Amino acid sequence: EDQxxxxxxxxxxxxxxxSSLNCSYTVSGLRGLFWYRQDPxxxxxxxxxxxxxxxxxxxxxxxxxxTKKESFLHITAxxxxxxxxxxxxxxxxxxxxxxxxxxxxxxxIVHP
Amino acid sequence: xxxxxxxxxxxVAKRGQDVALRCxxxxxxxxxxxxxxxxxxxxxxxxxxxxxxxxxxSGLPSDRFFAERPEGSVSTLxxxxxxxxxxxxxxxxxxxxxxxxTYEQYFGPGTRLTVT
Numbered sequence: 268e269d270q271x272x273x274x275x276x277x278x279x280x281x282x283x284x285x286s287s288l289n290c291s292y293t294v295s296g297l298r299g300l301f302w303y304r305q306d307p308x309x310x311x312x313x314x315x316x317x318x319x320x321x322x323x324x325x326x327x328x329x330x331x332x333x334t335k336k337e338s339f340l341h342i343t344a345x346x347x348x349x350x351x352x353x354x355x356x357x358x359x360x361x362x363x364x365x366x367x368x369x370x371x372x373x374x375x376i377v378h379p
Numbered sequence: 380x381x382x383x384x385x386x387x388x389x390x391v392a393k394r395g396q397d398v399a400l401r402c403x404x405x406x407x408x409x410x411x412x413x414x415x416x417x418x419x420x421x422x423x424x425x426x427x428x429x430x431x432x433x434x435x436x437s438g439l440p441s442d443r444f445f446a447e448r449p450e451g452s453v454s455t456l457x458x459x460x461x462x463x464x465x466x467x468x469x470x471x472x473x474x475x476x477x478x479x480x481t482y483e484q485y486f487g488p489g490t491r492l493t494v495t
Contacts, residue, residue, distance in 0.1 A: 271421075301483060310383070310470050310486030311422065354421050366435065367412070367484070369421030 271357055273370035280377050283344045288373045290355035291337040298365055300338050302331050303354040305372065311354055345377045381405070383487035385471050391493045392461045400456045400490045402471030410474040411454050412484060413446055415467045422470050428454060429477050461494045468492070 274289045292300065299318050303311035315324045317333035324331050328349060330341045340353055352372040358365035384403045392398050404411050410429055414422035415438075424438040430451040439446070443462075448454040458465055468491050472484035 303486075308488070310472070310488050313483040313485060316483055356421070365478070366424045366427075366438065368424070371419070371421050 271355060271368050271370040273353075273355060273373050275373060276371065277374045278376070280342075280345055280375070282346055282377055282379050285341070285343045285345070287342070288340040288353055288375070289337060290340070290370055292355075292357050293336075294357050294359055298358045300333055301356045301367070302338070302340055303356065305352045305354055314353075342375070345375075347377045347379050350375055350377045383471055383473055383485055385469075385487040385490050387490060388488060389491050389493075391495060394462060394494055395460055397457065397459045398461055398492065400458075400469050400492070402454045402456070402487060404452065404454070404471070404473030405475075405485055406452075408473035408475050408485075409477050410484075411448055412472040412474075413454070413456050414470040414472065415440075416470055416489070417467050425456070425469075458492075461492075463494050466492055466494045 270293050272291045280286055299316055301316050302314040304314055305311040315331040317331055317338060320333055320335045322333050328343050328345060332339045352374045354369050354372045356367045356369040359368045383405055386401045390398055412427050413425040415425055416422045426439055426446045427435040428448040431448050443459045445457045456469060468489040470486055470489045472486045474484045
């Protein structure tokens with residue numbers, strides 16, 4: 268069965284300590300991979316879409332990369348306001364259409 | 380411009396009651412999605428509308444769940460005879476383009492449903 272797996276489940280960083288979050292998937296025929304940020308009590312906020320291996324996208328301190336089996340969300344010199352849960356999602360076939368399937372997320376806490 | 384709004388933000392229902400959750404998508408957005416998010420989990424797909432047509436309802440967990448979007452804008456998710464396992468955050472998302480798999484989605488703040 269196709270799966271979307273995120274690691275680590277939780278990550279604590281000191282302000283300025285760079286790190287990476289991982290999203291691995293087993294979908295055949297990838298039709299895009301999406302990264303979202305979710306703050307407590309809010310809906311997910313769209314960050315990036317990646318479509319093909321080798322593609323990279325950046326936004327402020329975040330950079331998302333994609334290979335054939337996984338995506339990384341690199342966080343450079345994070346600040347406390349980057350604390351959130353980061354979700355990735357891939358479309359998977361089901362019910363006659365491509366259903367957006369989310370991982371469980373990585374909960375990031377950045378300490379000042 | 381206004382984003383996706385949902386109401387109510389919080390709903391407490393006694394087991395067996397019916398509830399209705401409302402979603403106002405971004406104006407002009409063709410696609411509308413409903414998700415269920417349990418604590419510590421990612422959103423799980425429930426159903427998808429393209430305009431007023433419900434094209435996929437494969438994620439609805441039982442026949443107690445019903446969704447509609449009669450005029451292709453506002454959508455309502457109805458849960459009949461609520462059970463404790465229905466307690467979750469219900470998220471609505473909209474997208475400008477048709478299709479379920481290749482376009483970014485814009486989420487509302489969610490409705491937190493607690494069934495007692």
